Every structure is written in C-alpha cells, then in structure tokens.
Amino acid sequence: MANNGESQQNQVGRHQEVGHKSLLQSDDLYQYILETSVYPTEPESMKELRELTAKHPWNIMTTSADEGQFLSMLLKLINAKNTMEIGVYTGYSLLATALALPEDGKILAMDINRENYELGLPVIQKAGVAHKIDFREGPAMPLLDQLIEDEKNHGSFDFIFVDADKDNYLNYHKRLIELVKVGGVIGYDNTLWNGTVVAPPDAPLRKYVRYYRDFVLELNKALPADPRIEICMLPVGDGVTLCRRIK
Numbered sequence: 001m002a003n004n005g006e007s008q009q010n011q012v013g014r015h016q017e018v019g020h021k022s023l024l025q026s027d028d029l030y031q032y033i034l035e036t037s038v039y040p041t042e043p044e045s046m047k048e049l050r051e052l053t054a055k056h057p058w059n060i061m062t063t064s065a066d067e068g069q070f071l072s073m074l075l076k077l078i079n080a081k082n083t084m085e086i087g088v089y090t091g092y093s094l095l096a097t098a099l100a101l102p103e104d105g106k107i108l109a110m111d112i113n114r115e116n117y118e119l120g121l122p123v124i125q126k127a128g129v130a131h132k133i134d135f136r137e138g139p140a141m142p143l144l145d146q147l148i149e150d151e152k153n154h155g156s157f158d159f160i161f162v163d164a165d166k167d168n169y170l171n172y173h174k175r176l177i178e179l180v181k182v183g184g185v186i187g188y189d190n191t192l193w194n195g196t197v198v199a200p201p202d203a204p205l206r207k208y209v210r211y212y213r214d215f216v217l218e219l220n221k222a223l224p225a226d227p228r229i230e231i232c233m234l235p236v237g238d239g240v241t242l243c244r245r246i247k
C-alpha cells in the first residue's frame with residue numbers, strides 16, 4: 001500500500017502514468033501561444049472587437065482570442081454553413097463564426113441582452129459579415145422550442161455554439177440534439193469552469209461559481225454517457241466540449 005507521500009505524488013502525476021504530459025505549464029506558455037500563433041493571424045476586426053470588449057465591465061465573459069481562432073478553424077474544417085450561437089455578449093465568437101462561414105452562411109444568434117450585442121455590431125458591420133447574422137433577443141429556451149416545433153429545422157444545423165446560462169445546458173442539449181444534423185457539432189463552452197471542476201467540495205468559491213459548477217459537473221457526466229454523440233473535451237479557453245452527433 002502506498003504511503004501518504006507516494007499517494008500524493010500519484011495524485012499529482014496521474015495523467016503522466018503512461019507518459020502523457022500536460023503541455024500548458026504556465027501563463028508564459030499561454031502568452032506564447034497568443035503571441036506566436038493567435039495575435040499575428042487575428043483578423044483586424046476581431047482585434048478591434050477584442051480591444052473594445054476589454055474596456056467593458058463584464059469583459060470576463062468574452063471568448064478568448066485562442067478560442068476564437070479555434071472556432072474559426074473548426075468551422076472551416078467542417079464546412080459549416082448553417083449555425084447557431086446561444087450567448088453572444090459583444091460578439092467576439094459571433095464575429096469569428098461570421099468571418100469563417102461562406103458568403104451565404106447563416107448564424108441564428110440568441111441573447112437576452114441586445115445592448116451588448118449592439119456595442120460590437122458596428123465592428124461586425126464594418127467587417128462586412130452582418131448579413132449572415134439573425135440576432136434574436138430573448139431567452140434561448142422558448143426560441144429553441146419554437147424551432148423544434150417546425151420539423152424542417154430538425155437536423156438542419158451544421159454547428160451550434162453554446163456559451164450562456166450553464167444551468168440550462170442540459171435542457172438545451174435535449175433540444176439541440178434534434179436540431180443539429182447527424183455529423184454536425186455542438187460546442188459547449190466553459191466545461192472546465194475556471195478549473196473548479198476539480199476543486200474540493202469545501203473549496204472557497206464565489207457563490208455564482210459554486211452554483212454553476214454543479215451544473216457543469218452534471219453536464220460533464222451526462223455528455224460522455226449520451227450514445228447519440230461522440231465527444232472531445234478540449235482545454236481551450238475555459239474548456240470546450242465538442243459533441244459530434246452520430247445518430
């Protein structure tokens with residue numbers, strides 16, 4: 001039986017048991033990724049929107065630049081055309097999506113807050129991609145229920161990005177799985193919830209962090225058990241779980 005010291009060491013090194021290493025060892029390494037790969041290729045409009053959003057009091061909500069780059073690459077790889085976004089804020093991920101889609105691509109974008117969307121809208125318009133966006137103000141759930149009512153929307157979305165109220169992700173999933181096409185992808189954001197998914201139960205967490213953490217943990221358990229999808233959890237941004245519908 002391992003002594004305490006050994007078992008602690010085992011805890012620390014569990015992911016290394018078969019020689020695997022976590023690559024992101026420091027903030028410097030993250031900064032290196034941003035400066036080497038992300039910022040030099042970030043479209044001017046996304047840079048402008050990122051800088052504008054940085055001055056907003058709720059800037060913590062924005063999608064990070066590396067995640068924006070990742071979404072852009074993913075959308076192009078899967079040739080996405082018809083997409084949905086739940087949770088727009090000032091529109092960084094929305095702009096990344098709009099720029100990545102073909103000229104006749106579409107994004108059905110939902111948010112309860114129009115004001116923040118309108119902050120970023122002039123940048124999106126200047127980038128010449130606003131025509132791809134159908135923005136709907138209001139809670140996503142009733143809009144999803146409306147979409148589900150019409151059979152022609154079933155299996156019609158190539159990509160859906162969910163970055164809104166975490167306590168509803170599983171409710172969204174029940175509907176989105178009908179709306180995404182077989183072979184299409186749903187991306188759930190914040191599935192590592194600032195690392196708190198591995199915090200001990202008594203860790204001192206802010207009230208809202210603790211509240212949403214339970215829902216994130218529930219989602220993280222439910223997705224791998226859903227036979228209709230195959231998943232991949234990526235440590236990009238605050239963690240993003242990709243779900244590819246397979247049936």
Ligand SMILES: C[S@@+](CC[C@H](N)C(=O)[O-])C[C@H]1O[C@@H](n2cnc3c(N)ncnc32)[C@H](O)[C@@H]1O
Pocket residue numbers: 061062063086087088089090091092093094110111112113116138139140141163164165
């Ligand atoms: C993390 S932010 C989205 C960030 C955005 N993807 C970006 O790139 O900046 C979450 C957004 O979800 C919106 N939201 C919260 N509850 C919602 C709901 N029930 N339906 C739709 N949007 C909601 C908030 O207003 C907020 O703008």
